[in-house]
Amino acid sequence: MKILYSGVDGAAQGGAAGGIGRCAVSGRAEKLKSFYREKGRMPSYGELTRLLGYKSKRSAQKIVDKWVEKGVVRKDETGKLLPGGFLSALRVLGEVAAGWPSPAEEENADTISLDDWLVEDKEASFMLKVTGDSMIDAGINHGDYVILHRGKSPKNNDVVVAEVDKEWTIKFFRRVGKSVTLVPANKNYKPIVPKEELRVAGVVTAVIRKYA
Amino acid sequence: MKILYSGVDGAAQGGAAGGIGRCAVSGRAEKLKSFYREKGRMPSYGELTRLLGYKSKRSAQKIVDKWVEKGVVRKDETGKLLPGGFLSALRVLGEVAAGWPSPAEEENADTISLDDWLVEDKEASFMLKVTGDSMIDAGINHGDYVILHRGKSPKNNDVVVAEVDKEWTIKFFRRVGKSVTLVPANKNYKPIVPKEELRVAGVVTAVIRKYA
DNA sequence: TTGCATGGTATACGATCGTATACTATTTTA
DNA sequence: TAAAATAGTATACGATCGTATACCATGCAA
Structure with a gap:
């Protein structure tokens, strides 16, 4: 029995079948990405010229024009460069059961930022670590993290x-009607009917579990 | 029985007890944050001068100097401003069972970027949507998303x-020794012992569930 | 062969860049 | 009250900004 581990460069290993190829990005865009990741901002045209090894700024300008068309980068109203779709955090692929996506799908995969995707209102959101197992049947385990939206008022069956x-x-x-019950997702715990006061800190909008 | 919803401005509602206060940030830093969120880059000194309503660049310079000391912003080796700790995505608070953190704790809370926290190697990571319930006892439900690290080789008991x-x-x-078994977290499913070939696409490093 | 994109260089323009010195108020501190 | 820190203005410096026009190769199609 063979065990294949799909590395970053799929072709180097399994070879043919299925194929998990490396996401092909032009070498120039790769340099831009490095710059951005390293410095935390986009380069100026002068810096980009040096970065790409050109001797004239005009060459960098022409490259940028194409990048703007392709959506790789954007431009300010003052002309400054802004990060485009080239460095969003994650590529999102299909579903597990549907089989592994083809290399073509992989290249065209959407990319998202987890921050933007998971947190609608950053000002009003927090992250909390969960203790206990009262929600274990809802897939919220001890040690998981939840993102809490504070401004939201809970709807029925929301996790709060x-x-x-x-x-x-x-x-x-x-x-139910006027009364509120807090129901655990664990048959070893009993629903709570608040006697005096119920203070809702917020609605759970996401659950995150991180494996070491 | 009273039900209190902790809104963004806690004081406006419940008043005394517990108290979930708004995170106090100087009005100036708030403007900077708006600029960054809106435009996707840091302002120049000129822009910052206008943004803060000053008439002289020097005033903005002095503000920046203090921000740099406090770590609110950073500076390039060319002097350009870089985003500091002021806009990381999320404030991280304590644990649920430990009670609600005091306003003081809240202001000093660490902030993190989910992207950086969850994804170690963005190039080699993907997100997949999970179908089926074979891992339900491990808290991975149908419809959850998993982040997959492709380069990693799995250790025992990793989710792959x-x-x-x-x-x-x-x-x-x-x-176990030379043989590998793929074990579900659902007693209705049986462990799989690969007969011919086992191709590991990657190791699951995080699970994310997003509530509508 | 001509024509025309394509990719790169050289150079120049006004505007803005980050930084700095000097000066005037106002507030705080001794 | 005097001294010292704070907050803001005005202005100037060389460097770099984003943009533009012009020019020179090479390659490819008509």
């Missing part, structure tokens, strides 16, 4: 973080 | 995405 009778918990928010 | 005998699945990777 709430303080009920002096204790903070994470539960399902379930409203 | 693999193609075994022409089918793609997500399972625990369990190695």
Whole structure:
């Protein structure tokens, strides 16, 4: 029995079947990406000229014009360069059961920023680490992180973080008529019906688990 | 029974107890943040002067000097401004069971970028949507997203995405001596012992669930 | 062979860049 | 009250900014 590990360069290993190719990016764009990752900002035309090994700024200008057309970079209203779609954090592929995407799909894959995708309102959002297993049947385990949106008011069956009778918990928010019940996702725990005061800290908009 | 929703401005609502205050940031830094979020780059000194309503660049310079000391912004070796710790995506607070953090803690909370935190090697990482419930007891549900690191070779008990005998699945990777077993986290499924070929697409480094 | 893109160089333009010195108020501190 | 720090203005410096026109190769199609 063979075990194949798909490395960064797929072709070097398994060879034919299936094929997980490296995402082909032009060498020039690659240099731009390095610059941006390293320095945290886009280069000026002068810097780009040197970066690409040109002797005239005009050459860099022409490259940029094409990049703008392709959406690799954008331009300010003052002409300064802005990061385009070339360095978004992650490529998003299809579903697991659907088989592995072809190299063609892979290159055309959308890219997203997890920050933007997961957090709608950064000002009003927090991340919390979850303790306990009261939501384990909802796939929220001990040690997981949740993103909490504070401004939102909970709808029925939302997962919320709430303080009920002096204790903070994470539960399902379930409203029947006027009364509210906080329902755990673990049959070893009982639903909580707040006696005096229920303080909702926010609605859980995402769950994140990070493997070491 | 009272239900309190902690809005963005906590003080406006519940008043005293507990208190979830707004993160206090100077109005000037707030303007900088807006500029950066809107334009995707840091302002020049000239722009910053106008942004803050000054008439002389020198005033903006002095503000920047203090920001640099506090780590709000950084500077290039050419003097250009770089984003500092002021706009990282998320504030990270304590644990749920530990009670709600005090406003003081809240202001001093660390901030992180989910992109950087979750994805070590962006070039070699992908995101996949999970189909099926074979890993449900490990808290990986149908519809969840997983981040896949392709270069990594799996250790024992890692969650991997693999193609075994022409089918793609997500399972625990369990190695005993020379033989490898792919173990589901669902008692309705049986462990898979690859007969001919096992192709490991990558190791799952994170699981993300996003609530609508 | 002609014509015309393509890719690169050289150079020049006004505007803006980051930095600096000098000066005037105002507020804080001794 | 006097001294010292703070906050803001005015202005000037050389360097670099983004943009533009012109020119020179090479390659390819008509």
